Each structure stands twice: as C-alpha cells, then as structure tokens.
Amino acid sequence: MKKIINDPAAVVAESLRGLALAHADLLRVQEDPAVVVRADAPLPGKVAVISGGGSGHEPLHGGFVGPGMLHAAVPGEVFTSPTPDAVQAAVSATTGEAGALLIVKNYTGDVLNFETAAELAAADGQDVRSVVIDDDVAVADSTFTAGRRGVGGTVLLEKLTGAAAERGDSLDQVEALARKIVGQVRSMGVALTAPTVPHVGEPSFTLAEDEIEFGIGIHGEPGRERIPAESADALVRRLLSAVTEDLPFERGDEVLLFTNSMGGTPQLELYLAHGIAERLLAERGITVRRRLVGPYVTSLEMQGISLTLMKLDDELIELWDAPVRTAALRWGV
Structure with missing residues (x-):
C-alpha cells in the first residue's frame, strides 16, 4: 500500500485539519467529535441542512459545506458511519428555531445513527427531520444496506435543498422538496479497480x-455482476440502460446528467464517457438541461465511474442554478 499518510488511524483527523486551513473562509472544523461547520453558522431564520457519512468519499460531504449548500457535514472514519453524538454536535452548531433537515445515505449505520440523533434533538425541543437518499439501482440489498444505497444522487439532493434553505424556505418546504428529489433521481456505477482502506492495507x-465490477457501491461493495471489460460505448450504454429503465426515464424528459469519477478515473476518460452518455440520451429523446462532471462522490482511489440522472422541472432548474460557494462546488458568486 502506497499512500500519503502518517498513522492510518489518524488519516481523517489530519485531513480535516488541512480542510479547515485551506477553506477557513467557508468552514470550521470542530474536533472530538468531528464536525465540519459552515463558517457563519448558525444562520437565524434559516433551515439547517446537515449531511454526513463515512470518510473516503471526498469531497462528499465536507467539501459541500458553505453558502448555498450544507450547513454542516459529519464525517465518520473511513467507510464508517459517524456516531450519534457527532450528528448531535452538528445539529447544535447550526440549528435554530427554523429547524434542520438531515440528509442520510441509505446505509444501515448512517440511518440508525442519524435517526438516533434526530430523536435526541427532538427530546430537546428541536425540530429535526431526516430524509434518506437511495438512488442506486444496482441492487436491492448490499453488504452495508437494507434496500438501495445512497450514491451520486446525494450531491444533487444536498445542492438543491441547500439552495431552498438559503432562499428562506420553511422546514416543511425543504423536507417536501427533498422527498420529491429522492423520487426522481437514479444512479449506477462501475469499478475497474478496488479501493484500499488505509487501516486495512490491501484492496477490498x-x-x-x-474484469470489471458492474453495479459497484461506493465502499467497494459487490455489484450486480462481474463482466469482461468492454469499450466505453458499450459500458456507458449498459450503465444508462440500467438507470433509464428503473424510474423509468422516457422520451420528452428533461434531466440533469451527473458523470462522476470514483476517484481514480482521469478527466480524459470521464469527459469521454460523459459525451457518450449525452449522445445516447439524445437518441432516446431525453434532453440534458443541466450537467455535472467530476470526482464528487469518490471511493478513495477506485478507478470507475457512476452515472446519475435526475428529472428536472422549472423549480429544480432554478434551485440548481442558484449561487453556491463551497470548497468543491461553486458558481454564481
């Protein structure tokens, strides 16, 4: 294993200190328990949007803390859910009378720990609600989940709900928007290589x-099947077919297409795949209105990609275009 680390047990803590130094204008890091908090939080009268999960998927989630997106992110250890007390700390640091929305990827530990934190906050008189994202069409159940996994759609959900909170929507409105988004976003991924977790020291x-692993999860979980390596055209067609047939997406739909690198796939290959996906969608009569391309939900150094499609309407386009200023995502400011 070759990695730029010191002690494998200290990787997350040291990385968070670097994040805080690099983006002190946007965020601050609270230690023990670890929480990444928007620099100007709490914001009076605004719903706090909070997310989190195991580390190793950077820039998810800490890279999306800032104006127009998350108010706080709760990082666990690598591929490990954060504890309820860390989620509680994020709620305490950001949440006022307007309440908070917790965005939770559908992994068993995340769901249990975020729900526990929400219940504890409610006992303290705070209005804290949770929405679970489960956009992965690869499998019904996996090593880490009961039901579909939360993957690339998480970024879109965090951006859109963050924009709604920024404009002053109520907690009821932000929660309803989140549930709407969960209902119309789908993802599928593929791996060419495995990630290596620092404290494990060998590929997962x-x-x-x-061979390639089709339908891989973001922790290196098994996918739908192992298949022979194939051309980019064939692979992207396979990914898109799985996504479009699930909801389904149909001729005349307007969508956001998110082409994501799992960490080790270079931009050269990523844009190549994105171009193929746009062409195939056009052939199906599906119009790509908005796009996102880059390594936004990674799995350490895994080589691979995921494709995410979300149905759009005028409200979602307006919220997507709204200004955002975070370490990893920014426009309009």
Whole structure:
C-alpha cells in the first residue's frame, strides 16, 4: 500500500485539519467529535441542512459545506458511519428555531445513527427531520444496506435543498422538496479497480485484468455482476440502460446528467464517457438541461465511474442554478 499518510488511524483527523486551513473562509472544523461547520453558522431564520457519512468519499460531504449548500457535514472514519453524538454536535452548531433537515445515505449505520440523533434533538425541543437518499439501482440489498444505497444522487439532493434553505424556505418546504428529489433521481456505477482502506492495507476486492465490477457501491461493495471489460460505448450504454429503465426515464424528459469519477478515473476518460452518455440520451429523446462532471462522490482511489440522472422541472432548474460557494462546488458568486 502506497499512500500519503502518517498513522492510518489518524488519516481523517489530519485531513480535516488541512480542510479547515485551506477553506477557513467557508468552514470550521470542530474536533472530538468531528464536525465540519459552515463558517457563519448558525444562520437565524434559516433551515439547517446537515449531511454526513463515512470518510473516503471526498469531497462528499465536507467539501459541500458553505453558502448555498450544507450547513454542516459529519464525517465518520473511513467507510464508517459517524456516531450519534457527532450528528448531535452538528445539529447544535447550526440549528435554530427554523429547524434542520438531515440528509442520510441509505446505509444501515448512517440511518440508525442519524435517526438516533434526530430523536435526541427532538427530546430537546428541536425540530429535526431526516430524509434518506437511495438512488442506486444496482441492487436491492448490499453488504452495508437494507434496500438501495445512497450514491451520486446525494450531491444533487444536498445542492438543491441547500439552495431552498438559503432562499428562506420553511422546514416543511425543504423536507417536501427533498422527498420529491429522492423520487426522481437514479444512479449506477462501475469499478475497474478496488479501493484500499488505509487501516486495512490491501484492496477490498480483486478483479482479473480483463474484469470489471458492474453495479459497484461506493465502499467497494459487490455489484450486480462481474463482466469482461468492454469499450466505453458499450459500458456507458449498459450503465444508462440500467438507470433509464428503473424510474423509468422516457422520451420528452428533461434531466440533469451527473458523470462522476470514483476517484481514480482521469478527466480524459470521464469527459469521454460523459459525451457518450449525452449522445445516447439524445437518441432516446431525453434532453440534458443541466450537467455535472467530476470526482464528487469518490471511493478513495477506485478507478470507475457512476452515472446519475435526475428529472428536472422549472423549480429544480432554478434551485440548481442558484449561487453556491463551497470548497468543491461553486458558481454564481
């Protein structure tokens, strides 16, 4: 294992200190328990949007803390859910009378720990609600979940609900928007190589030179199947078919297309794949109105990509275009 680290047990803490130094204008890091908080939080009269999960998926979630997106992110250890007390600390640091929305990826530990924190906050008189994102069409159940996994759609959900909170929507409105988004976003990923968790020291699975894992999860969980490596055209067609057939997406739909690198796929290949996806969608009569391309939900150094599609309407386009200023995502400011 070759990584730029010191002690494997201290990777997350040291990385968070670097994040805080690099983006002190946007965020601050509270330690023990670890929480990334928007620099100007709490914001009076605004709903706090909070998310989090295991580290190793950067820039998710800490890279999305800032105006127009998250008020706080709760990082666990690598591929490990954050504890309820860390989620509680994020709620305490950001939440006022307007309440808070917790965005939770559908992994068993995340769901349990965020729900526990929400219940504890409610006992203290705070209005804190949770919405679970489960956009991965690959499998019904996996190593980490009961039901579909939360993957690329999480970024879109955080951006859109963050924009709604920024404009002053109520907690009822932000929660309703979140549930609407969850209902119309779908994702699918593929891996060419496995990630190596620092404290494990070896790849999480092994692929033959001519194999790929189709339907991979962001923790290196098994996918739908292992298949022979194939051309970019064939692979993107396979990914898109799985996504579009699930909701389904149909001729005449307007969508946001998110082409995501799992961490080790270079931009050269990522834009190549995105171009193929746009062409195939056009052939199906599906119009791409908005786009996002880059490494936004990673799995350490895994080589691979995921494709996410979300149905759009005028409200979602307006919220997507709204200004955002975070370490990893910014426009309009």
